[in-house]
Amino acid sequence: MLLDFLFPRRCLGCGRRGEYFCQECRQTIKLIENQVCPVCERPAISGRAHPRCQTRYSLDGLTSIFVYKGIIKEAIGKLKYKFITDLAEELIGLSTKYLPPGFHSEGIPRRGQPQALSTLIPVPLHPRRQRWRGFNQSELLGKRLAEKFNWQVRTDILARHKHTKPQIKLKGEERKKNIRGAFRIKPNCKLFIMNSKLILFDDVWTTGSTLRECSQVLKRAGAKEVWGLTLAR
Ligand SMILES: [Zn+2]
Ligand SMILES: [Zn+2]
Numbered sequence: 001m002l003l004d005f006l007f008p009r010r011c012l013g014c015g016r017r018g019e020y021f022c023q024e025c026r027q028t029i030k031l032i033e034n035q036v037c038p039v040c041e042r043p044a045i046s047g048r049a050h051p052r053c054q055t056r057y058s059l060d061g062l063t064s065i066f067v068y069k070g071i072i073k074e075a076i077g078k079l080k081y082k083f084i085t086d087l088a089e090e091l092i093g094l095s096t097k098y099l100p101p102g103f104h105s106e107g108i109p110r111r112g113q114p115q116a117l118s119t120l121i122p123v124p125l126h127p128r129r130q131r132w133r134g135f136n137q138s139e140l141l142g143k144r145l146a147e148k149f150n151w152q153v154r155t156d157i158l159a160r161h162k163h164t165k166p167q168i169k170l171k172g173e174e175r176k177k178n179i180r181g182a183f184r185i186k187p188n189c190k191l192f193i194m195n196s197k198l199i200l201f202d203d204v205w206t207t208g209s210t211l212r213e214c215s216q217v218l219k220r221a222g223a224k225e226v227w228g229l230t231l232a233r
Helices: 002-006 070-081 085-098 127-133 137-149 172-179 209-220
Strands: 061-066 119-122 158-160 183-185 197-204 225-232
Touching (some): 061 085, 085 137, 172 209
Antiparallel strands (some): 158 183
16 A cells, blocks of 8 residues: 555564554553443453442443553554554554454353343543544444444433543542533433443543443433443553
């Protein structure tokens, strides 16, 4: 491709030309071995929230694919300020490679299975921030992932109406406060949400306050099951 010639892909790990994740550096990528409960963040079988942790509006489970470090962290960081399509494709390619079948999670249906959970909702940005940045990386990554699994993507359900400080600059408790009340349900989608099973998608799980807050809003609106999915944790 001409673009590859003009802007050759370079490995994020070693700088070698050809791919963002070269065959050698791929070996350094760590998969999440133990999924955790989205409430207490202690190990939980296939990421399903412990029964004792679960509350009415909490997430039902969480699946994360990669350990957030090394070239995965680098890739996600790069995509936050500039959306490089080829990089996104490679990252999602790697993700889907590891999700099924060895990567079992009861909340995330495998490819070709009757889909119990089939609607992915990316965590939205505030419209002002999205305009400024020009894109929402969680939405663009989520769409690519969903395509591979034949999930539908809905960006007309959840809205961010409070302009919050970037979570990255804040600590755990401050993050929670900062994000509280930041999301709401968009008009005319109550019927869709009622009794729905949803996959809430974000690029990274850090403290979980964003996904927890989204889950609250969706469940208050009647969602039956909300399962978190992140590329990294
Ligand atoms: Zn490399
Ligand atoms: Zn727990």
